[in-house]
Structure formats: structure tokens, C-alpha cells
Amino acid sequence: MQDRGGERHLSLARESLRELLDDERVPAVVRAELAEDYARVQRLLDKIEHGHVHVAVFGRVSVGKSALLNALLGDERFATSPLHGETRHSAEARWESFDAGGVYLIDTPGINEVAGEARERLAREVATESDLILFVIDGDMTASEFEALGWVLREQAAVILVLNKADRYTADERTTLREVLLSRVKDQLAPERLVLTAAAPAERVRVRVRVDAAGEETEERFRPPVDIDDLKLRLWSVLEAEGKTLAALNAGLFAGRLSDRVAERILAAKHAIGERVIRLYCLSKGVAVGFNPIPGADLVAAVMLDIGMVVHLSRVYGMPFSRVEAGRLVAVISGQLAALMGTAWALNLVSGLLKLGSGGFSTLATGTAQGAVAYFATYVVGQAAERYLAAGKSWGEGGPKRMVREILDSLDRDSILREAREEILSKLKGRHPREAQ
Template sequence: MQDYPQQVRDRLINYRNLFQKELTESELVEILGLEEKLDKSAIAIAVFGMVSRGKSSLINALLGQKLSETGATHGTTKDVAVYAWDAGGKIQLRLMDTQGIDEIGGEIRGELALESAKQADLILFVIAGDMTRLEQEAIANLQKYYKPILLIFNKTDLYPECDRDAIHQALQNIDMQKLISPQEIVLTSAEPKPFKVRLQYSDGRDSQEVWEQPKPNIQSLKERILDLLNTEGKELLAVNVLRSLLEIQNAVTQRHIQKLQASTTIAALVFISEVIGMLISPLRWVDGLISGISTGLFVSWAIGKYPSQKKYLWLIVVLAIAVFVGASGLNNEVARYIQIVGAGLSLLLLFRSLIADIDQSQASGKLGAKTLITEIIRDVPECSILKRFQNI
């Protein structure tokens, strides 16, 4: 079995060392944080949902103690609260209680909640009945972050069995399966409704009624989470760290592309050197040699350390341009101008093609996050929760 977390760690270190000058300070700090996350085998589980769906109660039930505020009105949960969850095993678990996606504050609060999805390795999306349009839209938005999602149908104790089954079936229809598969739906009752109990005393005292709080019914959720972590925890951790690295690599590559697009001076110098060579060269092959050297150096500078899908093709293109320049160097003035124009157009097309190639090749190659993500998802079993992200 592949040790993907170690492979990811090696990739992080090698990328950080190779691109240290190109990385911003915040990106360097983030990469170091990702390395620490792998070292600690830390899994972050974010709990999402609308208000009054029982998010905080669910976290309390999982933790086995009341830590987060429950029964809150709209706007009470102001920050993302994080709790350590000791569920046994070597993996460190953190539960993140996010803001309600419909809390007071509108779109800004919702955006903050969705932003915390980037930090999560697994998402628990809590509902309490038939899904609303807002909830469906929220799940669709969360899936843009490529994070596995378990749909938690909470407060099931409030429904008669027939209604509960009907809602459960509706959550498994064809349209819903585009968002969540049936295997990713879990039924819970994190804080069951209290019920009255009549107490009878043997000493002759009058009987009395008291309210009794049933125990949370979340065992199926615990088992699903722990089973998921035991079978796919390493792959889950590796993919989510790689997703963060992917964003960094894309940002670094885009900055390099912007630098290339602004480097018209360098392209102009290459063209001028070729023109001078053509004008002063007494021999055709010298024209081609000068063109080949200057264009080759330009291509090498443009690609640099960045992955390229067509690296060997560019070598052939450089040779072709050199041959063209050398072969077209005829001994008359008109042909010489044709030679110069041809060299200029070739350089322009080469420059644009290079930028397109670097753009398409970002995050690929030996250090690319995308390459390893594809490999991991390809190798996991068909029943894996990660298979949903096969086409990233």
C-alpha cells in the first residue's frame, strides 16, 4: 500500500526548496503548516448547515460533553469554533463549528462559512428535514472545494417513522445523487426531545412526572466517520493537503506567466540579436547558429523550473527556426528582409505558445500537486468517497 502522506510531504519539501524565491511569505508559512499537518496526521472536520439544524448539538454529542453553545438565535455564533475530538487512534481530529449559512450578516457571513471549507478535510452538512434550495446551493458551492461531504439528517426523533423514511428516500432521488450519494447520508438525533416520565415511589409518596433527556443517537455517524478515517484517512489527508498545494502552485505559475507577458524587452533583445546576426553574417549556417542559440536560451529562460508538457517539442521548434533562418539567408536584399520578418513572426508565435503551454502544465510534473491527486484518486477503490472527484 502506498504511503501517500510521505509522498506528499516529500513533494511539499522539494517544491518549497526549489521555488523558495518565487513563493510569498504567506505561501511559505502555509506550506510549513501543511507539512506540520501531515506530521501530526491532523484531520479537520467542519460542520455546516443552516441555523436550528442542530450543528452545535451534533458536535456536543460527538465530543460527549457540552462545549459549544446550543439553542442559539440567528447571529449568535460569531466565529468558527474548533474543538479537539479524541475518538481513539493515531489520527488527531478537530471539529469545526461554522456559522450558519443563513445567519444574520447575509452573504458576508455565508462567505466566511464557505471559506472555512478550505481548511476542512471532511464536511458534515447538517439538515433537519427536506432540503431547501439554499441548502442544495450550499452543498453545490462546498463541492467546488473538492472536499468529501457527509449529509447528516439530524433531528430524526421529531418525525414519525413513515415521514422520516419518506424524507430519507427523497434525499436519495436521482437529482440529489448529483450532489450526494446514498452511502453519504447518515441519520442522527443529536439532542432528542425530552419526554415525560412518571416516577412511582415505594415509600408511599405521591408519584410525580419529570422530564427525561434521552441519550443522543449518533452512533451510526461515529461509525461512519471512524470507518472512513480507518480505510481512507491517509488518502483523505494527502488529497486535501495536495489541494492546498495546488492553489499555491497555480498562484506561483500565474505570477510567472504575468512576468513573461510583461517581458517584451527580453523578447525584443532576442529578436535584435537575431537580426544583427543575419545582417553581419557572411554565411547562411552562421545565421541559423545565432538564431538557434538565442532562441534556445530564450526558451530555457521562459520555461525555467516550471513544468512543461511540450518541453521536447520546443527543442524541435528551436531547431526548425534555426534551419529556416539559415536556409532563407539568400544573397539578395529582398530575401534578407523576408528572413528577418520570418524570424520575428516565429519568435512571436513561439513566445505565445510557450505561455499557453506553461499555463496548461501548471501543477503537473514531478512536483505537481495535480499529478499526485490524480494518481491517488485513480488508485482508491471504486466505493471510495474520493471517487467523486475523479475529474478534478
């Protein structure tokens, strides 16, 4: 190939794929969830290591994808049949006509076939892993074909639109059809990326008239020659100019998509752990506040538990806080929470006073209410701290006030308070057997 810069692009792609495969920071559970994606990365890396370029056909059932590949190969390597949907699995063959260290032609099942969801999924997987797509049609595009072409173009940098079975149309019809197709894809494909072919021309009948007195007519059947020269030239041009770069770009795109999925899975796993941590501290704080009859001690316990929760969350997200740093973060969040939830904090104070005046005997009545408010407050602190950590220690554009407000608006406060009261009451009853009788 004469793909200048291709080797450099391939080298960068190799490095990114290896880093993705060898990243020890990815938890084992995430690797297990994305095992199929990691296997595809390994296949892409192997392909690049061997200098291979994959060209895949993509399109509806029975548009002549297999016949097109056979015509390019000059050999009947791929199964063709008049029956609907002959290709049931992807298959590949090396294209010897182009000496590029290994260009492989990939056949795929047809898309949009009734009860063919598995085939369509397989076809799309192959398309994602391939470096160049021949999107094959046999007439004006249907709505489903146009949608599929849009999907392929979003996933692939290199696509050639192939109008196969062009022999079925007259010269004027081919001209009109070409103009229509170009108008449909004018914002997506350059005109030179539309090619007309006749991979397996249909048999025709020709009438011959004898030049004699009788003027006798005879019929004979013949098959026009295969016409794929324009496609070959376009393929050679693309492969010579961009082959290695296409392989590197496709690998890089897939690696980037997988990196995003890995990051999402890791973040989801951290969020799941964080949610359990937050709930644990919420209950601990609710019980501590609800059980302790001394209001001053309640406040000390509440602050210390919130700080401990933030320290724990910071370790979950791989950004450990000292207790001093965690205390500052809790102060910021609590300040915003106090400003936005004045009524709740007032309830907390009144409950505390009632508990003090009763000498501790009404703990189940008033302590549970106060503990539920403390539970809810810690839940909000935990949610805000987790978002702050997930964003890389950032409050975002709106600052902490906006973040806390968004959290409050998103929560079903009554449901959380009801759940908190039930959990705290269960714990308090266990600690006050005389009152539980």
C-alpha cells in the same frame, strides 16, 4: 486506525508538500503573492507530521453544527445559541472518543448568511483543509445548500451528509425525507453516507392521565435523548478504514491545486517579462528599419534583432537557445507570417524602395510606415516564439501555421500599427532635428 496503505500515502504526501515548500525555483514575488496558500501547506504538513485528522462541519446557519459537535464530544465545547449565526470563527477540539493519534472536530461559521461573506469564505477555507466533511442540513435541501454540497464534493473526497434535528419529524416523515434526499444525491453520495441525527432534541410536552375516577390530566415537559449513534458508527467506520489515506489525499489535492496556481503565476510573470522584451525589440527593429536608408541593411538588422529577441525570450522561459536555434525558429515563424501577410510584406518592400529613391530625405514619411510594419512583424514573431516556449517548445496540434494564424486573428492590427508609428516617429524626430523643425 486500520487504514492499510495509509502510512505509504502519508509518506508520499509529506514528500510532495516538502518539495512544494522547498522548491527554490519559485520566484520570491510568486511566493509573496501566494503567501497565504504556502502557510496553509505548512499547516497541512504539520498536521500530517503529527498524525492528525480533521473533521469539519459545514452548512447553513442554525442547522445545529455546533450542537452536533458538542454531542460527539459529550461536552459543551462549542458555543450554541438560539440567536442566528452564533459561530463567528472556526474552532476545533480533540475527539477523545476515537483513539487515532489525534482526530480533531472543527466548527465553522454558517454559509449563506446575509452580510456573512467573510464567514462563508472562512468556512470554505476550513473545508478545503479538512479531511472529512460533515455537511449538515435540517430538512430537504435548499437550492443554495445543493450548490454548496456540489462545491464541497468537488473539493473533498470524503463527505457525510447529516440530516440533523430529525426529532422534529415523525417516523413516516423521516422515511420520506430520507428517500427524497437520497434521490437528490444519488449520483454524488452512497446511501450509507446519509445519516439522521438529533444532536439537541427540542423540549416536548407530554400529557399524563391519572388512572382514577377523576381521570385527571397533567402536563410535563421532557427532552428526548440525544441521537447520534448512527453518526458515530459511520465516522468510526470511515476513520478506521480511510483516515490516514483521507489526510494524505486531501493534502495531495491541495498541494496539486497550489502547484497549478504557482505554475500559473510563474507563467504569468514570465509572460509579463516576455511582453516587455517583445515590445523593446519591436521598437528597436522599427527604428532601425525606419531610420536606415539602405533596404539591404534593413533586412539584416531585422533578422538579427528577431534572433536576439528569441534568444532573450528563451532565457526568460528557462530554455536557452543558441543563435543558430533561434534563427531556425525565426525562419519558421517568418515563413508562415510571409505566407499569411503578403500585403504587409509588399508594403514593407515598396516603402523601402521609396526611401532609397528619395536619398533618405523622406525617412519620416516612408520610413515610419516601413518601421511600423517591421514593428508589427516582430511583435507577431515574438508572440509566436513565446507561445512555443510556454508550451515546452511545442507548436501544438495545428503546427506553426495555425499558431501564427491564431495570433494574427487575435491582434488589433490597426491599433498596433498606429502605436508603432507614434513610437517610431517620436524616435525618428529625435534623430532628424532638421526635419522636425
